[in-house]
Amino acid sequence: MDDSESPNPMHTLRALIVNDCRVEQAILVGTLRALGVESLVANNAEEAQEIIYEGAVVDLIIMDKDMPVMDDVIHATRRLRAMGVTAKILGIITFYTREAVLDFLYAGADDVVLKPVRIKKLISIIEEINNGI
Amino acid sequence: MASVNYKEQLAALVDSMLREGFLDEQFTQLQELQDETSPGFVEEVIAMFCGDTGTVFNEIETVMNQAVIDFQNVDPLVHRLKGSCCTVGAPKMKLACVQYRQFRDANDRQGCLSAVNLIKDEYNILRNKFETMLNLERMIQAGGTNKPNGK
Numbered sequence: 595m596d597d598s599e600s601p602n603p604m605h606t607l608r609a610l611i612v613n614d615c616r617v618e619q620a621i622l623v624g625t626l627r628a629l630g631v632e633s634l635v636a637n638n639a640e641e642a643q644e645i646i647y648e649g650a651v652v653d654l655i656i657m658d659k660d661m662p663v664m665d666d667v668i669h670a671t672r673r674l675r676a677m678g679v680t681a682k683i684l685g686i687i688t689f690y691t692r693e694a695v696l697d698f699l700y701a702g703a704d705d706v707v708l709k710p711v712r713i714k715k716l717i718s719i720i721e722e723i724n725n726g727i
Numbered sequence: 728m729a730s731v732n733y734k735e736q737l738a739a740l741v742d743s744m745l746r747e748g749f750l751d752e753q754f755t756q757l758q759e760l761q762d763e764t765s766p767g768f769v770e771e772v773i774a775m776f777c778g779d780t781g782t783v784f785n786e787i788e789t790v791m792n793q794a795v796i797d798f799q800n801v802d803p804l805v806h807r808l809k810g811s812c813c814t815v816g817a818p819k820m821k822l823a824c825v826q827y828r829q830f831r832d833a834n835d836r837q838g839c840l841s842a843v844n845l846i847k848d849e850y851n852i853l854r855n856k857f858e859t860m861l862n863l864e865r866m867i868q869a870g871g872t873n874k875p876n877g878k
Binding site: 615616617618620621624625627628658660688689709710711712713 | 753756757759760765768771772775776779806807809810811813814815816825828
């Protein structure tokens with residue numbers, strides 16, 4: 595499944611937020627909207643995989659590692675890459691451990707940040723996506 | 728004139744919360760997200776945060792009321808609190824959650840108990856200030872503007 599093609603070069607970017615906390619969901623959705631990015635929301639890793647499997651095309655996936663079944667998130671990241679998903683994957687963690695960062699990166703995330711996700715970080719990721727990096 | 732006064736009061740309240748460390752730049756970024764297309768964004772986020780935090784504290788209390796406290800059951804709850812409070816921009820509450828984690832790593836049960844109480848105390852102070860903030864916002868909006876910081 596190739597999700598990197600756009601219908602036109604000026605298409606609106608789309609993100610998939612994978613997070614079970616509605617406060618964090620609301621803030622990420624609001625922040626991305628302010629940056630011109632539409633968002634889909636999944637409450638867990640399984641829902642996220644279903645959304646992608648059913649054909650949703652996204653440019654960015656923001657994956658919270660700290661959901662009830664933590665290993666599912668790493669496993670889901672790995673599976674999404676195996677499915678051919680080329681969207682940027684940003685992993686977010688609540689408490690920093692080297693292991694948490696490496697788990698995410700080895701699974702295929704492009705970057706991992708500690709909460710909260712800053713607007714500057716989202717802006718730089720969006721710029722990378724727009725520049726095809 | 729009344730709404731100008733409320734705007735000043737709101738700005739002063741937010742300033743003092745920033746100065747005293749109850750809020751940080753993450754919160755000011757949230758305020759910047761509020762506009763004509765999402766006029767109640769800050770209020771919505773605060774209400775959600777307070778609602779969810781209250782629910783988590785109820786769950787923490789259930790665990791803490793056990794004869795023998797199993798902190799493994801408290802861990803994911805504090806984890807959740809840390810995630811939401813730092814996303815809202817509440818550094819004092821976040822720090823209390825970090826302290827809990829440090830006590831857990833050190834296997835210090837008494838420290839963990841103190842840290843949980845500190846998280847609750849910080850949240851209660853924050854919640855009271857948020858209530859004042861939202862009351863001022865509502866009075867400002869009743870006067871015909873939806874900008875939270877007097878813009």
